[in-house]
Amino acid sequence: MVEDRASNAGNSILILDQTRLPQVAVQVRLNTVDDVAHAIRSMQVRGAPLIGVTAAYGVALGLKHDASDSQLAQVVDMLAATRPTAVNLHWALARMQRVLQKFPQGCNALALGTRREVAWHEARAIAAEDVATNVAIGEHGLRILTMHKPKDAVLQIMTHCNAGRLATVAHGTALAPVYAAHAAGIPVHVWVSETRPRNQGLLTAWELAEAGVPHTLIADNAAGLLIMQGKVDLLIVGADRIAANGDTANKIGTYLKALAAQAHGVPFYVAAPLSTIDFSCPTGYAICIEERAAAELGAGDVPVVNPAFDITPAHLITGILSENGVVSVEELAQWKS
Numbered sequence: 063m064v065e066d067r068a069s070n071a072g073n074s075i076l077i078l079d080q081t082r083l084p085q086v087a088v089q090v091r092l093n094t095v096d097d098v099a100h101a102i103r104s105m106q107v108r109g110a111p112l113i114g115v116t117a118a119y120g121v122a123l124g125l126k127h128d129a130s131d132s133q134l135a136q137v138v139d140m141l142a143a144t145r146p147t148a149v150n151l152h153w154a155l156a157r158m159q160r161v162l163q164k165f166p167q168g169c170n171a172l173a174l175g176t177r178r179e180v181a182w183h184e185a186r187a188i189a190a191e192d193v194a195t196n197v198a199i200g201e202h203g204l205r206i207l208t209m210h211k212p213k214d215a216v217l218q219i220m221t222h223c224n225a226g227r228l229a230t231v232a233h234g235t236a237l238a239p240v241y242a243a244h245a246a247g248i249p250v251h252v253w254v255s256e257t258r259p260r261n262q263g264l265l266t267a268w269e270l271a272e273a274g275v276p277h278t279l280i281a282d283n284a285a286g287l288l289i290m291q292g293k294v295d296l297l298i299v300g301a302d303r304i305a306a307n308g309d310t311a312n313k314i315g316t317y318l319k320a321l322a323a324q325a326h327g328v329p330f331y332v333a334a335p336l337s338t339i340d341f342s343c344p345t346g347y348a349i350c351i352e353e354r355a356a357a358e359l360g361a362g363d364v365p366v367v368n369p370a371f372d373i374t375p376a377h378l379i380t381g382i383l384s385e386n387g388v389v390s391v392e393e394l395a396q397w398k399s
């Protein structure tokens with residue numbers, strides 16, 4: 063969720079501080095590009111698509127007093143350095159830079175006024191497009207869920223981390239089909255993996271409870287047993303970066319679920335907007351995996367390795383779901399623009 067507050071008092075954006083959920087829902091006002099960089103780095107704002115949208119607004123905030131090319135480059139570099147894996151961040155920044163460079167630079171009133179107006183307009187456009195993308199992913203995903211629903215039984219879905227409305231501007235990516243199915247009266251149940259160490263699964267549980275969607279929280283390590291026991295009809299997860307061959311970077315723990323799914327013949331889908339596909343990245347091996355602070359594991363002085371993402375090889379993925387529909391990893395290239 064992000065709401066922009068463009069007003070005479072000076073522009074700002076309101077975000078929901080996801081580090082406070084699910085205990086409390088606290089909105090935070092971001093007034094500067096530094097505020098936005100901190101919010102992304104600290105994961106107050108998280109989720110690949112929402113990170114991209116928020117960074118776009120961060121560019122607009124960064125040009126409040128200086129609309130020079132050097133300031134634009136500095137703002138983009140600052141925001142790009144917040145998190146390396148989610149390509150949506152870098153896609154949004156590149157788009158903002160591409161659009162703004164068409165307009166005069168400088169610190170005079172004309173340049174400031176023009177670039178500020180253009181930046182806010184483009185950030186709003188990116189946000190609006192994410193809403194449309196969420197809806198389309200939900201519609202296409204509904205057909206997938208319907209296809210996999212057992213006759214006369216509740217559809218059992220497993221997801222990982224949070225790829226719901228908290229991670230986007232509107233309805234989510236992996237959860238968009240779940241919300242669409244629930245709205246269509248299709249009985250669904252969601253196995254929600256807690257997703258250590260940042261426990262984004264609690265955000266998913268919070269969202270699903272708000273929406274009245276039946277769900278059960280599980281320890282990440284319980285996923286394999288449930289899949290083995292035939293309690294999961296399909297898995298659907300989000301993505302942070304999809305390589306040209308379909309290898310997918312997503313929250314740490316995704317790969318293990320994909321392995322269990324393949325071992326037991328359970329379909330495994332990745333849901334993401336086209337902006338998550340990085341055709342310049344040939345395979346998953348070229349994707350930078352963010353390493354986060356040891357303190358996130360809360361292990362005191364114990365040596366820690368804390369990769370925030372892993373790579374699911376394309377051959378473990380049944381299909382990739384975007385606003386364009388569902389394709390196999392082999393068909394991904396058709397979406398290259």
Ligand SMILES: CSC[C@H]1O[C@H](OP(=O)(O)O)[C@H](O)[C@@H]1O
Nearest residue numbers: 108109110225229300301312313
């Ligand atoms: C639609 S969100 C995509 C993706 O982003 C999340 O990562 P993080 O919580 O670190 O921002 C997670 O990997 C989701 O699947």
